[in-house]
Structure formats: C-alpha cells, structure tokens
Amino acid sequence: MKRYLVHNRVICIAIATVLLAGCTTFSKDGGFNTVSTTAFERLGKDAVYVKTDADRDAVFQRTQELLSKPLGMDDAVQVALLNNSGLQASYGELGISEADLVQAGRLPNPGFTFSRTHWSDGFGISRTFSMGVLAVLTLPVATRIESRRFEQTKLETANAMLAVAADARKAYVNAVAAEQAALYAAQVKDSAEAGAELALRMRQAGNFSKLDYAREQAFYAESVAQLAKAKQQSVMAREKLTRAMGLWGSGTQYKLPDRLPDLPKDRPQLDDLESFAMRNRLDIQAAQLRTQSVATSLGLSQATRFINALDVGYLDNFETDKGHEHGYEISVEIPLFDWGSAKVARAEAIYMQSANRLAQTAIDARSEVRESYSACVTSYDVARHYRDEVVPVRKTISDEMLLRYNGMLASVFELLADSRDQIAAVNGYIDALKDYWLAQTELQQSLGGRLPPLAMTQTPGAEHSEATPAAATQTPSAPVQDSPLPASAPAPATQSTSPTSPPNSEGQ
Incomplete structure (x- = not known):
C-alpha cells in the first residue's frame, strides 16, 4: 500500500511538472506587433521583419515600386524600414528576449542519479530522483521579471525603428539639398565661365583693365572649385542616404527630386x-x-x-541483504561564510x-x-x-x-x-x-x-x-x-x- 501511494505521488508530480512547463510558450508574432503598430501609428509606414524568402520577395517588389519614381521623403523612410539590415538585426533582440521569457517560465529539469556497488556476498543499487525546489518556488517572480524585460525589449526595438526612420529622413533632406546646391553651383560656374571668356576677349581688344580681368578670372576659378566641392558633398550625402535605406546594386540608381x-x-x-x-x-x-x-x-x-540552493530528492535503494529502501533527501546550502549580503x-x-x-x-x-x-x-x-x-x-x-x-x-x-x-x-x-x-x-x-x-x-x-x-x-x-x-x-x-x-x- 505504501509503495502504491509513493508511486502515485511520483506520477502526480510528473504530470504537474509537464503542465507547468507548458504554461509559457512562444507568441505568434514574436513581439513584433509592437514595432509594426508603432510604425503605422507614428509614421504611417509598414515595418516588416524579413524571415522567409516570401518576405524577401515581397520587400523587393515593394522597394522596386517605390524606386520606380522620384523618391519622396516618406518613400525614403519606407524603403529604409523595409531594407535596412541593421534594423533587421535589431529585430533579433525580440527573439532573444522572448526565448529568455519562455525559458524563465519553464521548470528546471529533474535530476537522476544511479549507482551500483557490490561486495563479496552481495551488491547494492541506489537510485535518486531530485529537483531544485527553490527554482520552482521563485518561478512566478522570475517569469514576471523576464516578462517585463520582454516588454522593455519591444519598446527599445520600436524606438530603434523610429531612430532608423529619422536617420533616413535626415539623410534624404541632406541628399536633396546637396544635389540642389550642386546643380546651382554648376549654373554659377557656367555663368562665371562665360564672364571670364568675355573679359578675356575685351582684355585682348584693349578695352578691359588688368584688375577687372583678374577679378573675373578669380571668380571663375573659385566657381570651379566650389562646383567640385558641391559635387563631392552631393555624392557623400547620396551615399549616406543609400546606406540609411539599405540599398545596393541596381537599387542605388534611384532618382531624387530637383528640390x-x-x-x-x-x-x-x-x-x-x-x-x-x-x-x-x-x-x-x-x-x-x-x-x-x-x-x-x-x-x-x-x-x-540566505538560501541559494534547495534540492529535494526521492530515494530508491536496494541491497541484497536488506531488500528495497525508499526515502527522500533534502540538500540545502548552509550560509556559514556567505550570508548573501x-x-x-x-x-x-x-x-x-x-x-x-x-x-x-x-x-x-x-x-x-x-x-x-x-x-x-x-x-x-x-x-x-x-x-x-x-x-x-x-x-x-x-x-x-x-x-x-x-x-x-x-x-x-x-x-x-x-x-x-x-x-x-x-x-x-x-x-x-x-x-x-x-x-x-x-x-x-x-x-x-x-x-x-x-x-x-x-x-x-x-x-x-x-x-x-x-x-x-x-x-x-x-x-x-x-x-x-x-x-x-x-x-x-x-x-x-x-x-x-x-x-x-x-x-x-
């Protein structure tokens, strides 16, 4: 009768362990819903976590559609949210944090110890099933801590998405302004070139002073240097926008508006x-x-x-001269030297x-x-x-x-x-x-x-x-x-x- 009760007790503990272990599971969206909702409500844009080839194809098609026309400010932000690889990497923090939450909500695996000894006229077998009780007792608190950390990670990831959107927007403004300034610098250079040519001809005809001619030459020389500088700044600003949007290959041939x-x-x-x-x-x-x-x-x-470890185990021993022995053991860390301060x-x-x-x-x-x-x-x-x-x-x-x-x-x-x-x-x-x-x-x-x-x-x-x-x-x-x-x-x-x-x- 006693063995029957012990056997039932072990079965009940095993069933309870399985039920408790299944309480915390992975969510369907992996926590990405917070990011996508934030993008829609605050930016009016779509945030996509690219995980499969189908996601990749959909992003490619959407990007091609946006790049098929002169790129607007909002379009640049949307392209960045779809293609920025650094942003996609930050979404991985959601999976890591959710895995920590699921792990915190699961009971620790029980331990099993088996030993066999023998002597001249017999042998003995020792079997021990043990589990960390302290981990079970602190399971609700640990789960609550990891749940808050998961919510924190959701907010931090959504904030990283907003930062990428802002960087893309600023890069777009700088790129368009730099391109506009370069176009105007080219027009100034052409005007200065024509003025310098006119001054040269009037100087050759003797109708222009050396001082006035030098002024026109200097202005033309400066306009050439300013044009080269403006073109380089335009290239740098455009490349920064390209990096912010995560584009490469043929995607870098996008067209910006004139102003x-x-x-x-x-x-x-x-x-x-x-x-x-x-x-x-x-x-x-x-x-x-x-x-x-x-x-x-x-x-x-x-x-x-005071107590960092508390293990409880079920014993089932056998010796040839004593037969079966059943019992339990408790393992407690004694705070003799370390009181946890x-x-x-x-x-x-x-x-x-x-x-x-x-x-x-x-x-x-x-x-x-x-x-x-x-x-x-x-x-x-x-x-x-x-x-x-x-x-x-x-x-x-x-x-x-x-x-x-x-x-x-x-x-x-x-x-x-x-x-x-x-x-x-x-x-x-x-x-x-x-x-x-x-x-x-x-x-x-x-x-x-x-x-x-x-x-x-x-x-x-x-x-x-x-x-x-x-x-x-x-x-x-x-x-x-x-x-x-x-x-x-x-x-x-x-x-x-x-x-x-x-x-x-x-x-x-």
Whole structure:
C-alpha cells in the first residue's frame, strides 16, 4: 500500500511538472506587433521583419515600386524600414528576449542519479530522483521579471525603428539639398565661365583693365572649385542616404527630386511638448520597465539571500541483504561564510543605477524637446525670411539691373556682378530650407517619432506648398541667369572653354 501511494505521488508530480512547463510558450508574432503598430501609428509606414524568402520577395517588389519614381521623403523612410539590415538585426533582440521569457517560465529539469556497488556476498543499487525546489518556488517572480524585460525589449526595438526612420529622413533632406546646391553651383560656374571668356576677349581688344580681368578670372576659378566641392558633398550625402535605406546594386540608381519641399504655409503652435514627450517617448517607457524589473529582482535577491540552493530528492535503494529502501533527501546550502549580503548590495546598487538612469533619461528628453523646438521655430522663421524678404528683394534688384542694362545705363559686368551677389541669397535659402526640415525631424524624434495630433493636421508633409510666393519658389531653384547676359543684350562672340580650367590668359 505504501509503495502504491509513493508511486502515485511520483506520477502526480510528473504530470504537474509537464503542465507547468507548458504554461509559457512562444507568441505568434514574436513581439513584433509592437514595432509594426508603432510604425503605422507614428509614421504611417509598414515595418516588416524579413524571415522567409516570401518576405524577401515581397520587400523587393515593394522597394522596386517605390524606386520606380522620384523618391519622396516618406518613400525614403519606407524603403529604409523595409531594407535596412541593421534594423533587421535589431529585430533579433525580440527573439532573444522572448526565448529568455519562455525559458524563465519553464521548470528546471529533474535530476537522476544511479549507482551500483557490490561486495563479496552481495551488491547494492541506489537510485535518486531530485529537483531544485527553490527554482520552482521563485518561478512566478522570475517569469514576471523576464516578462517585463520582454516588454522593455519591444519598446527599445520600436524606438530603434523610429531612430532608423529619422536617420533616413535626415539623410534624404541632406541628399536633396546637396544635389540642389550642386546643380546651382554648376549654373554659377557656367555663368562665371562665360564672364571670364568675355573679359578675356575685351582684355585682348584693349578695352578691359588688368584688375577687372583678374577679378573675373578669380571668380571663375573659385566657381570651379566650389562646383567640385558641391559635387563631392552631393555624392557623400547620396551615399549616406543609400546606406540609411539599405540599398545596393541596381537599387542605388534611384532618382531624387530637383528640390526640397517648400515650407508649410503656417508654423504650428505646439504646447505642452514636454508632457507629450514624457507620455510618448519609448525610451522613457523602456527605462521605466527596466527599473521595475530591477526592483522586482532586488526583492527576489533579498528573499533568497540566505538560501541559494534547495534540492529535494526521492530515494530508491536496494541491497541484497536488506531488500528495497525508499526515502527522500533534502540538500540545502548552509550560509556559514556567505550570508548573501554582497548579493543584496549588488542588487541595490543596480537598482539605484537604473533609477538614476531613468531620471537622467527624463531630464535629457525634456532638454532635447526644448532645444529641438527652439531650433525648429528659429529655422522656420529664417527660411520664411529668406522666402518672403531676401529672395524677393534680390529678384527685384536683378530685374531693375536688367532694365538698366537694356537701357544702356549699366555694363554687362555690372550685370554679372549683380548675378554674383545673388549667389549668397540663393545658397542661403537652400541651407535655411534644409535646416528647417532637419529641425522638424529632430523635433519629431525628440517627441517620440511624431508631432502632437493637432500639429500633424496643420503641417503638410513632403508636398510642396501652393501658398509659397513665386519669387521664393522659382529663384532659389533656378540659376540667377542661364547665361551672364540677358537675352536682349548683344552677346559677344565666344568660344567654348574648358569647364575645369580657367580661360586662356594669353594677351594679358
């Protein structure tokens, strides 16, 4: 009867172990739903975790569709979310964290020990089944700790996705602005080349001073150097965008628009941005979960400071002269030398470290919001000033100078000098527009990947504003003059000169 009860007890323990071990399983989405939901709600984009060939083919088709037309800002972000290999690698953290959670929710495997001894007139057999009881008792707490860590990993991975999107957006702005600046530098160089050729011919005819000729030569030489520099900066900015989007091979042949999007019609007024950032930023939410997890771990360390190991075993021994022996054994670590104070002190230090990091993260977030908002407001005002004041005034001056030239009240070189004066205004507008879009991206990132809902409805995205004055939309993106002379002016008989070297100075 006793053997029957012991046998039933072992069966019940085995069944309970199997049931408990099956409580924690892998989820269907592997935790990626948090990332995809964040991408859709905050960016309006699709985030895909590429695991199979079917996923890879779908991503390729979607990428080809996006690259088949001039790439917009939102398109660049979507391509990056689909193809950035570094982002795909960060998604692996979800699988690692979920595996830790599942492992923490499973009971430790029982142990089995078998030994056989013999002597002159007999032999003995010893069988022991054992299990770590302490691991079973702490299983709920350990599972809760790993569950919070898994949620923390989800938030950190989603935040990494938002960071990749912001990097792609900034790389796109820099690439388009650099390409626009390079195009304008080429137009300036062509104008300077024609002016230098005209100065050379007038110098050879004896109608031009050596000083004025040297000035035209110097301007042409500088424009050649500026064009080379602008082209290299355009290549660097484009390659940075290519890396951000994760493209290679034929995918690098994408086409960018000729110019950046125009300023929004109005600057949205944003209030309570710090509070919005505290609620919306994923890194703060992840830091909070990390601190909670460390606090729970500290409680577990304090609860198990005296006993680190507790094993219970079932014995079944046999000896020829005694027969079968049944019983149990308990193995406990005796806290004789180590009372667990070092382990608790370590846990307390980790908790204080996590709490202080959380506080610093919140402080940094608030400061980043204030800084990025100030930069966004300032850059918008500067870009609007160029659009509404500087560029129109420069255009008015150019028109008046052209009228004076047509009325023979100004020389061709005065017209060229005026064209050179416009270069700073045009380049200033390009830089101001670039600074605004970069600042807006920084503001969105500091707020957790998106602006407050009211601001999002007021601010156009990557579309050109129809309310922008013509003087602001046309002058910066076009050369000051397609040639150094107006169409109505008597163009001198010029010969083509090398675009990379100053014109011949013979006859100086």
